Amino acid sequence: MLFRSRICFQLTNGTRCLSNDAIRQGLIGMVGRTPLVRINKLSDETGCEILAKAEFCNGGGSVKDRAALYLIKDAQEKRLLRPGGTVVEGTAGNTGIGLAHMCLALGYKCVIYMPENQSQEKIDMLTTLGAIVRPVPVVAWDNPENYNHQASRFAESLDNAVWTNQFDNTANRKAHMETTGPEIWEETRGKVNAVVFGTGTGGTLAGVGTFLKEKNPKVQVFLADPQGSVLYNYIKHGKLERTEGSSITEGIGQGRVTKNLEGAPIDDALAIKDTDAVEMTFRLLHEEGFFVGASTGLNVAAAAQVAKIMGPGHTIVTCLCDTGQRYYAKLFSKSVLEEMGLLDCIPIPYRTSLH
Numbered sequence: 398m399l400f401r402s403r404i405c406f407q408l409t410n411g412t413r414c415l416s417n418d419a420i421r422q423g424l425i426g427m428v429g430r431t432p433l434v435r436i437n438k439l440s441d442e443t444g445c446e447i448l449a450k451a452e453f454c455n456g457g458g459s460v461k462d463r464a465a466l467y468l469i470k471d472a473q474e475k476r477l478l479r480p481g482g483t484v485v486e487g488t489a490g491n492t493g494i495g496l497a498h499m500c501l502a503l504g505y506k507c508v509i510y511m512p513e514n515q516s517q518e519k520i521d522m523l524t525t526l527g528a529i530v531r532p533v534p535v536v537a538w539d540n541p542e543n544y545n546h547q548a549s550r551f552a553e554s555l556d557n558a559v560w561t562n563q564f565d566n567t568a569n570r571k572a573h574m575e576t577t578g579p580e581i582w583e584e585t586r587g588k589v590n591a592v593v594f595g596t597g598t599g600g601t602l603a604g605v606g607t608f609l610k611e612k613n614p615k616v617q618v619f620l621a622d623p624q625g626s627v628l629y630n631y632i633k634h635g636k637l638e639r640t641e642g643s644s645i646t647e648g649i650g651q652g653r654v655t656k657n658l659e660g661a662p663i664d665d666a667l668a669i670k671d672t673d674a675v676e677m678t679f680r681l682l683h684e685e686g687f688f689v690g691a692s693t694g695l696n697v698a699a700a701a702q703v704a705k706i707m708g709p710g711h712t713i714v715t716c717l718c719d720t721g722q723r724y725y726a727k728l729f730s731k732s733v734l735e736e737m738g739l740l741d742c743i744p745i746p747y748r749t750s751l752h
């Protein structure tokens with residue numbers, strides 16, 4: 398039996414509820430119920446079952462589709478968004494892509510604010526998906542001109558518009574409490590011992606962790622943090638201090654405790670180096686056949702570390718966030734990796750994937 402039985406959305410021509418039938422109801426029916434896959438070689442190597450939700454199978458191609466759909470559903474339920482309305486978000490990554498897909502499927506306009514240092518590729522992608530993209534100067538969160546605050550003000554200035562606010566709107570966490578968490582519980586038949594996720598908004602980790610701890614308080618919840626983020630030190634020492642360096646990973650790492658992360662039942666944190674995340678990204682490609690981005694490499698490298706900490710015989714779950722295609726220009730470029738000091742961590746036979 399699936400936990401997520403009836404989730405309803407307003408479409409331009411009425412309300413549609415998702416069901417559990419084999420036939421998915423359009424694009425929004427393709428959010429969630431992703432395959433749970435065993436990472437074979439790594440599982441054999443560690444003696445643990447290393448499992449991952451294949452989140453690139455969501456309709457918009459990433460783990461953020463779940464949050465995007467719930468953020469829109471939340472706005473519908475609060476009557477902030479009526480047919481033909483506008484969804485506004487500040488995002489440079491997967492949330493924007495997810496929202497743009499959902500807006501097309503549900504009949505809304507989509508406006509994305511992003512820092513102007515983002516690649517033309519990202520702007521082009523969102524424009525192709527029907528979004529209006531507004532690149533704005535790169536300034537810190539505490540500056541009123543930060544892209545998130547501009548998104549908020551713009552939504553306020555319009556009638557029938559919402560700033561979805563992925564970082565602090567807990568509808569994001571709820572998506573994972575109501576879908577990802579229950580799916581993992583059901584698909585492992587309750588035999589999950591630990592989960593580990595990189596954290597951007599915190600929605601995935603907090604939502605899955607909260608649900609699974611309610612089912613079984615013994616499930617261990619690990620936060621995997623990239624270089625240059627504050628969360629490792631926050632969990633370990635209670636201090637919002639950045640770890641050294643910056644990271645090639647995108648969509649994860651954080652400078653503050655968001656509302657989505659607040660109160661999450663986290664047992665421990667792991668600081669994952671880019672060298673380990675990138676090596677694992679290329680191992681996943683060449684040894685397991687998965688073409689994924691570096692945040693997935695980080696997740697799976699962290700799962701391997703959890704396997705070492707817990708010892709053989711445990712079931713550890715993470716997710717494959719999105720596909721490597723989204724990062725092709727950077728993550729698969731020999732010169733970029735060389736410049737960042739990340740070429741040497743890739744096993745020589747696997748470097749055939751570089752351009």
Ligand SMILES: Cc1ncc(COP(=O)(O)O)c(C=O)c1O
Pocket residue numbers: 460461490491492595596597598599600601602647648649690692693718719
């Ligand atoms: C590629 C990728 N991985 C992981 C995450 C982290 O997910 P969350 O925001 O739920 O913490 C994101 C979030 O944007 C992402 O884009």
